Amino acid sequence: MYKPTTIKDIAKALGLSTSTVSRALRDSFEISEETKRLVMDYAEKIHYKPNPIALSLKERRSYSIGVIVCEVANSFFSQAINGIESVAYKKGYHVIISQSHDAYEREVINVQHLANRSVDGLLVSMSAETTDFTHLKRLHDEGLPMVFFDRVIADFKTHKVTVNNKKGAYEATELLIKEGHTKIAHLANAPHLSITPDRLEGYKEALQAHGLPFNPNYVQYCHHGGMIYEEVEAAVQRILQMPDKPDAIFVASDRLSTGCLTALKKFNPGNLHDIAIAGFSNSDVINLLQPSISYVRQPAYEMGQIATEMLIQLIESNKPIKEFSNVVLDTQLFPHNAPPVLKAS
Amino acid sequence: MYKPTTIKDIAKALGLSTSTVSRALRDSFEISEETKRLVMDYAEKIHYKPNPIALSLKERRSYSIGVIVCEVANSFFSQAINGIESVAYKKGYHVIISQSHDAYEREVINVQHLANRSVDGLLVSMSAETTDFTHLKRLHDEGLPMVFFDRVIADFKTHKVTVNNKKGAYEATELLIKEGHTKIAHLANAPHLSITPDRLEGYKEALQAHGLPFNPNYVQYCHHGGMIYEEVEAAVQRILQMPDKPDAIFVASDRLSTGCLTALKKFNPGNLHDIAIAGFSNSDVINLLQPSISYVRQPAYEMGQIATEMLIQLIESNKPIKEFSNVVLDTQLFPHNAPPVLKAS
DNA sequence: CTGAAAGCGCTAACAG
């Protein structure tokens, strides 16, 4: 059994009291240099490390923050996590990641698991399935700091970090229009996700601005956000089989974009450039894909950083915060013939 | 400030002692049904949740395991993490992920951070830069359970989970040979990583088995394992500019594979099928890449699962374990014209 | 059946 050395061991070995040892280790001014040296040297020698759990219990905080995303095996989220981690570690916090796999039940369990006082705050991106927010609301009401990013909840009084989804969608759709496409379908994410209506709106506005009709049948939803490939394939198939077959698709997310390409490759192997694609994606191999696609990239790393800074500020503030900000960053559009981005952050 | 309810609050509210409440909550046989009901109902009503930190302090364990990988934004590792998470959560453990970014210093800091009694065990995949293992050795000697996966340390007495790297490399190289290539270069990972000599060996053996000469110049190392794109690009450039220019490349890892393709696309835009590629990769969009490549896939999810099961077994064993196993799984080869894998696990 | 008290490792008044 792992039995780490404690302050008591040092005290006993040196014939001092635990409080003296504690103070010496924290370099307190009320301890003689001589004793400090003695204690420090001995602690060093036996590789003493304070027990963070005891500290947490005393200080009533764990210096850890929980992150809940749908999955880490997704470029957007893994980049966001890199951003989260970079500021968390810099400020002395651990990061505990958990995945909802876009399932409501998993989300509830994980949130419960993380909460219970084992994290000081939560960074949340909603699962695609979730429509009931009481599990989060309750914890938030009890005082657990939370910051939402990417997939947010509209009426939740806390900080949020998102991108301008409407604008990103508008630009992607407009690009397709400018390339000469007129029958543009939209492969959409789960309907109740915050990002879904925003992106739909941008898509619609771009059509309207360029005098193209909006055809509701052209919008196909994927309720599992691409987590189930078959669902994406079915949606793509519906699009391909429409009487008035689209000549382009605007795709609403990373996983949907790759799923869509896979499906197109399956249904249309000889004729990949039959349909143009523009979609949200943070993949770092997007430039290597075939058929080549235009894509909207979100500043995932920065989003993670900002959300974490906000959360830590919330955690470390001693007066209750009533004013919440909603940071909205811009996306970046990469037409499919643009030079490749060589490095993902 | 977040102030969760404690057992004391319940005791006070109900006019009981804390020990009675504690026992009632754990459904102890020595508490009357009536009292139990009273306590349970009230606890439910105020959403009482035991403080896991206090529990950890008492039980001297945290029910959390630390994972250290180079980065999560890498298909192999994010899939492995999914496997880790799936068994960890099932057995009631939290997973704390940290990334070394293939830098020695980060690895040391993170391992220290995780250890110190805040995790019950460690799941480790070495950083590409690390050559000194004392930070891990010491913790292990002090009794912290550890399991290595993928990138292991040869002389470290603990459980390990790897794939048959030599065989995977052999098969990939052989495939290139069977396709008619005779001048096969090898884009290799950092030299001191365990997987590097193994994969090099498989490459060499395949050449030899088919009567091809081994040309040491054909082996180009990337000391940062692809984390720095420029390094990969330079290596690819050296390969392309060789007097006896190779007609194929066997690439040793995920990040190198995509980096290699990006570089080829840059140097050779018109002539992508000039050089055939076969490489290790767990990307789920590999079938969409252009130029298309053959790839060796590792059972990342299973590796994560097995490693975690072993670790938890180590943690929960009360007698010290002296016999360690080295699980070696098989890789799977996908020729570049094979039907696509539709779902990543 | 229930309560009082000790202790997990650490810090922080409070005394000397």
Added chain:
DNA sequence: CTGTTAGCGCTTTCAG
């Protein structure tokens, strides 16, 4: 300058 004591939330003897 150093020691004693109490307490963070919880479980667990040990006493009733």
